[in-house]
Amino acid sequence: MAWKVDLMGFISRGFRGKRRDNVSSARVPPGQHVVADFPVLSAGPTPRPALDEWTFSIVGEIDEPKRWTWKEFRALPSETVTKDIHCVTKWSKLDTSWKGVSMDTLLEGVESAADFATVFSDGGYTTNLPLDDLTGSKAWVVYEFDGQPLHPEHGGPVRLLVPHLYFWKSAKWVRGITLQNEEQPGFWESNGYHMRGDPWREQRYWGD
Amino acid sequence: MWQVAEVAELIPETPRVASLVLKVPDWPGHDAGQHVDVRLTAEDGYQAQRSYSIASPPEESRLAITVERLEDGEVSPYLVGEVKVGDRIELRGPIGGYFVWKAGDAHPLLLIAGGSGVVPLMAMLRHRSAAAAKPPARMLYSSRKLEDVIYKEELDRLAAAGDGLAVTHVLTRAQPPGWKGYARRIDREMVSDVAWPEEPAPLVFICGPTSFVETAGGLLVDLGYDPSWIKTERFGATGG
Numbered sequence: 001m002a003w004k005v006d007l008m009g010f011i012s013r014g015f016r017g018k019r020r021d022n023v024s025s026a027r028v029p030p031g032q033h034v035v036a037d038f039p040v041l042s043a044g045p046t047p048r049p050a051l052d053e054w055t056f057s058i059v060g061e062i063d064e065p066k067r068w069t070w071k072e073f074r075a076l077p078s079e080t081v082t083k084d085i086h087c088v089t090k091w092s093k094l095d096t097s098w099k100g101v102s103m104d105t106l107l108e109g110v111e112s113a114a115d116f117a118t119v120f121s122d123g124g125y126t127t128n129l130p131l132d133d134l135t136g137s138k139a140w141v142v143y144e145f146d147g148q149p150l151h152p153e154h155g156g157p158v159r160l161l162v163p164h165l166y167f168w169k170s171a172k173w174v175r176g177i178t179l180q181n182e183e184q185p186g187f188w189e190s191n192g193y194h195m196r197g198d199p200w201r202e203q204r205y206w207g208d
Numbered sequence: 209m210w211q212v213a214e215v216a217e218l219i220p221e222t223p224r225v226a227s228l229v230l231k232v233p234d235w236p237g238h239d240a241g242q243h244v245d246v247r248l249t250a251e252d253g254y255q256a257q258r259s260y261s262i263a264s265p266p267e268e269s270r271l272a273i274t275v276e277r278l279e280d281g282e283v284s285p286y287l288v289g290e291v292k293v294g295d296r297i298e299l300r301g302p303i304g305g306y307f308v309w310k311a312g313d314a315h316p317l318l319l320i321a322g323g324s325g326v327v328p329l330m331a332m333l334r335h336r337s338a339a340a341a342k343p344p345a346r347m348l349y350s351s352r353k354l355e356d357v358i359y360k361e362e363l364d365r366l367a368a369a370g371d372g373l374a375v376t377h378v379l380t381r382a383q384p385p386g387w388k389g390y391a392r393r394i395d396r397e398m399v400s401d402v403a404w405p406e407e408p409a410p411l412v413f414i415c416g417p418t419s420f421v422e423t424a425g426g427l428l429v430d431l432g433y434d435p436s437w438i439k440t441e442r443f444g445a446t447g448g
Contacts (some may be wrong), residue, residue, distance in 0.1 A: 010212065010296075010298055011249050011250070012248040012250070012286070012295075012296075012298075013295055013296075013299060014286070015248045015249065015250050015256075015286050015288050015290070016250050016336055017248065017250050017254045017256050017282055018282040019254060019257075031247075031255070031257045033256065033257075033282070039418070039442070039443075040418040040422075040442055041441075041442055042440065042442070043306055043307070043436050043439060043440060044425070044436070044438050044439060044440055045425035045426060045428070045429050045433050045435045046425065046426065047435070048423060075226060087337065089259055090245075090257050090258060090259060100261055115265045124436065153422060154416065167361050187306075190305070190307075191304065191305035192303060192304060192305040205303060207209075
């Protein structure tokens, strides 16, 4: 196709850019740039749930739905992980430290034929993932960032962390997951964003 | 898919902000509130991408983005300072299907802007201005000082049209002599003065820096607004 050939040689006249020599490009997916602070993005006001009413649930295609109160959840075995995170709005943040419960721990003993999950949050936010992206030491439900309780702006009391996918999959204010046999688009996935969101394949939007 | 757009016109808006009016040959159309991704490529192939809100309404054939120059930024000092009319840039879009407003929605509209967060809200007001049926609309727009107010004259003109739009300016850092408007950061009293009553459910769009959006959204919820009426978009270090 002619236009493609034309684009391949595209140069922005006079643009040099700011290269960051101290960052290994092997850690930064295409189209991303590294930031030092922690930007906040969300579609609505920040919810502030009362912890004595808070629960985390696994429901849907599951023989026995599971549910933890705040106290029970905090008593589960925890892990501290250091991960790079990548937001679809183009920023990446390296070496972020989180503490929480592995999804493997939460799904332990769950009998289900489901292949997909819809993650749901306070405020009505949802996001969808194949169950394979939530298991195998790839996803956590976290309550500490950088050694401190997770700030409400960043999803506290508890958010999902799925660092190998774009960060909208790491739902803030998470309250549980619904196991499903078929994948159903979540909030951003219904609003123009990719169903899976792998930053290394630059799966940002519909059609990527 | 990336497309090449040609810069047709540069409009200085404030000392640090300019609008780029672009000719995009195969623009598929957009909704007010959406954004585009811009990609720059250096001679050695190095690339940088950023997202910018669309300022022009769906009705206009040329696409406009409004960009604030961030001195330590990478892309914005190029778009505001280096780019000339006739230059070409790569873009893709429109992007985002949530923070959008379509004429025809009859709910009273409340737009709350901090700094260059006014850009997607301006696309909504331009769209409203072009529409046959106009719901009542209020804008609360916070800037540091008068010379930082983007689209000042156009906002004055739109508000003077007598079609149900009121614009309330806030100047937080410095005010001209005789300024009678708000001269402080957004707070409960200001929001309850400007916001619509809860009935009939207004539709709210808030865009600005994180702390501004957090504060404004929280105040509206405290006033009794349902969180589902409020759509927010934030910027911080995502720009540049």
